[in-house]
Amino acid sequence: MPELVITVARFGFLVLLWIFVFTVVGVIRRDLFAGARSGRLVAAPRSVGASTGQATARPAKVKRGRAAHQLVVTAGQLAGTRITLGEAQITIGRAEDSTLVITDDYASARHARLVPRDGQWFVEDLGSTNGTYLDRAKVTGPTPVPLGVPIRIGRTSLELRP
Amino acid sequence: MTAAATPASSPVNAGERPGTRLARSRRNAELSLLVLAMVLVAAYGAMVEANVLDTITPTFWVPAAALSAVFLGMHLVIRFLAPFADPALLPAVALLNGLGVGFLHRLDLAQATPAERAELATFAGIGGRQLAWTLVSVILAAGLLALMRDHRSVSRYSYTLGLAGIVLVMLPAVLPASISEINGAKLWVRVGGFSIQPGEFAKLALLVFFAYYLVRKREVLSLASHRFLGIDFPRGRDLGPVLVVWAISLLVLVFEKDLGTSLLYFGMFVVTLYIATERVSWLLIGLVLFFGGAYLAYVLGEAVGGPFANFYLRAEIWLDPFGDPYDKGYQLVQGLLALGTGGLFGAGPGGGQPLLLPEVQNDFIFAGIGEEIGLFGLSALLVIYLLIVERGLRAALAVRDSFGKLLAGGLAFTLALQVFVIVGGISGLIPLTGQTTPFLSAGGSSLMANWLLIAVLLRVSDAGRRPVTGVGGKLSRPAGGPPEQLHGAPTEVIRP
Numbered sequence: 020m021p022e023l024v025i026t027v028a029r030f031g032f033l034v035l036l037w038i039f040v041f042t043v044v045g046v047i048r049r050d051l052f053a054g055a056r057s058g059r060l061v062a063a064p065r066s067v068g069a070s071t072g073q074a075t076a077r078p079a080k081v082k083r084g085r086a087a088h089q090l091v092v093t094a095g096q097l098a099g100t101r102i103t104l105g106e107a108q109i110t111i112g113r114a115e116d117s118t119l120v121i122t123d124d125y126a127s128a129r130h131a132r133l134v135p136r137d138g139q140w141f142v143e144d145l146g147s148t149n150g151t152y153l154d155r156a157k158v159t160g161p162t163p164v165p166l167g168v169p170i171r172i173g174r175t176s177l178e179l180r181p
Numbered sequence: 182m183t184a185a186a187t188p189a190s191s192p193v194n195a196g197e198r199p200g201t202r203l204a205r206s207r208r209n210a211e212l213s214l215l216v217l218a219m220v221l222v223a224a225y226g227a228m229v230e231a232n233v234l235d236t237i238t239p240t241f242w243v244p245a246a247a248l249s250a251v252f253l254g255m256h257l258v259i260r261f262l263a264p265f266a267d268p269a270l271l272p273a274v275a276l277l278n279g280l281g282v283g284f285l286h287r288l289d290l291a292q293a294t295p296a297e298r299a300e301l302a303t304f305a306g307i308g309g310r311q312l313a314w315t316l317v318s319v320i321l322a323a324g325l326l327a328l329m330r331d332h333r334s335v336s337r338y339s340y341t342l343g344l345a346g347i348v349l350v351m352l353p354a355v356l357p358a359s360i361s362e363i364n365g366a367k368l369w370v371r372v373g374g375f376s377i378q379p380g381e382f383a384k385l386a387l388l389v390f391f392a393y394y395l396v397r398k399r400e401v402l403s404l405a406s407h408r409f410l411g412i413d414f415p416r417g418r419d420l421g422p423v424l425v426v427w428a429i430s431l432l433v434l435v436f437e438k439d440l441g442t443s444l445l446y447f448g449m450f451v452v453t454l455y456i457a458t459e460r461v462s463w464l465l466i467g468l469v470l471f472f473g474g475a476y477l478a479y480v481l482g483e484a485v486g487g488p489f490a491n492f493y494l495r496a497e498i499w500l501d502p503f504g505d506p507y508d509k510g511y512q513l514v515q516g517l518l519a520l521g522t523g524g525l526f527g528a529g530p531g532g533g534q535p536l537l538l539p540e541v542q543n544d545f546i547f548a549g550i551g552e553e554i555g556l557f558g559l560s561a562l563l564v565i566y567l568l569i570v571e572r573g574l575r576a577a578l579a580v581r582d583s584f585g586k587l588l589a590g591g592l593a594f595t596l597a598l599q600v601f602v603i604v605g606g607i608s609g610l611i612p613l614t615g616q617t618t619p620f621l622s623a624g625g626s627s628l629m630a631n632w633l634l635i636a637v638l639l640r641v642s643d644a645g646r647r648p649v650t651g652v653g654g655k656l657s658r659p660a661g662g663p664p665e666q667l668h669g670a671p672t673e674v675i676r677p
Contacts, residue, residue, distance in 0.1 A: 028231065028529075031224075032224055032225065033558050040561050042214060043269045043272065101579070103646075
């Protein structure tokens with residue numbers, strides 16, 4: 020083997036190795052930095068002030084007519100968790116078989132559920148002990164959920180995002 | 182960073198991305214990354230032959246092709262069983278595993294005489310055995326993916342697994358040294374021609390137990406505390422479990438004579454505890470306990486000897502490797518020299534002298550590879566480990582139940598800690614211990630355990646990234662696919 024070929028191959032291999040690394044980074048780039056602020060594995064409950072601050076700022080950003088694609092937990096132990104919404108209902112509660120299992124002292128086993136109907140999501144309380152709140156109002160029947168308005172269950176807050 | 186004008190920047194930014202993009206399975210990206218990884222493995226094999234044999238034989242591609250077939254099989258299994266699993270995990274692990282097989286094959290070539298080289302079959306030598314072990318491990322990982330359709334189902338067996346883990350940890354310690362001791366570390370069980378390292382499997386079993394236990398207990402561990410120096414310290418009575426694990430890890434240190442394994446178990450528990458409670462104080466308590474214990478073992482080893490002597494010796498070598506470079510410090514010194522010889526760009530695959538390194542196929546594989554690909558290549562390998570760990574932690578972030586979070590986070594951290602312990606050991610940062618380098622070192626136990634670990638991470642990341650499918654009702658689309666997440670849900674009356 021000529022020395023030149025070996026040398027070129029040697030450096031070529033190292034370059035290819037790094038190309039692999041950067042290709043992997045390229046594939047996962049999208050969610051490398053996403054949710055960096057809420058990137059804690061199991062977040063501590065956020066202060067009430069912070070979440071109400073978000074809630075008052077948010078309605079200005081609500082755009083009617085945009086479909087919700089994600090359910091985001093904004094406060095509570097699961098803060099930062101995202102669920103990509105499909106066409107199935109989402110059950111929320113402490114029961115292990117819930118879609119979103121929340122370990123929240125103030126949540127019931129089967130606390131609430133989110134149901135889609137004609138592209139609009141409705142929140143419905145399933146007879147929980149401490150109640151479900153849409154922003155400040157207690158949810159009594161199936162209630163349409165606008166984008167970005169917090170659903171409060173115990174210490175946990177959830178929002179629909181486009 | 183975030184002004185009132187842009188409320189909650191990152192969640193909103195993430196939210197602006199269409200949900201449909203997040204729901205893509207990205208299996209094709211995985212496939213193309215896998216092809217790239219296998220091209221790298223084949224190129225490595227070719228260069229090894231060019232350097233060692235001075236020619237490229239017509240069969241240089243056989244190991245790479247065999248590996249490609251195995252990993253493509255795994256890719257297909259993932260496509261069907263965990264379609265939303267993380268796309269970066271499999272290719273990254275496949276590359277490390279492939280380079281490991283390539284390097285071990287290179288050792289075979291260097292050891293064989295020219296006559297033997299022609300005879301060297303695909304599954305002969307340590308490289309061939311590693312290839313066979315890879316096949317077995319990948320099949321096991323695929324089997325685990327098939328058996329465990331929901332990672333939460335493992336939590337049912339957590340106490341059984343916890344007990345099994347402790348038995349596996351303790352097994353080499355209680356067995357006679359003739360069965361369990363290799364190179365001064367009692368970590369093995371030798372049965373017939375095989376030697377198994379039960380501790381490798383114990384870490385998986387123990388982690389399932391830790392995750393389950395902490396999901397149950399984390400409220401009391403994180404809420405009951407008193408504040409001191411700005412850090413929340415837990416109550417004395419809540420320290421019980423961490424002290425028990427600490428004692429077990431010290432027993433491992435003393436009776437199995439292995440600092441790395443002991444550090445691994447203890448670190449695993451402390452970090453899972455930290456993830457569960459988010460209390461920095463646990464990390465501080467853990468570090469103080471571990472360093473205190475290790476220092477005590479060092480002092481006792483100097484004064485008393487006996488079971489502590491091995492640790493004392495290792496620490497002495499670490500403090501001054503060149504003090505006795507031809508006897509006690511020989512291995513570490515040779516490793517450091519190999520890394521130094523490699524320099525920035527290395528001698529080229531096949532161009533080094535790895536046979537001068539004792540245990541180059543196991544503990545010192547990183548130094549052996551480092552001599553040939555240099556700092557530039559080694560840092561690429563370390564970044565690949567980092568990416569695997571990052572994907573594991575990301576899976577922990579994405580998954581929706583606390584058990585899965587703790588399991589994935591703990592597993593990812595365990596992998597990181599193991600890489601740290603061995604790479605730190607061979608580069609002289611910490612006392613050298615007999616840990617295997619995940620996916621690179623020769624050895625079936627380590628390879629199997631680490632592939633099972635990856636299978637669990639794949640399963641958890643699949644659960645985290647999968648778009649929600651639920652029980653089809655009147656309100657949602659009927660026949661909305663099998664209700665995988667909600668198989669145990671009771672029938673509900675849907676009110677109009």
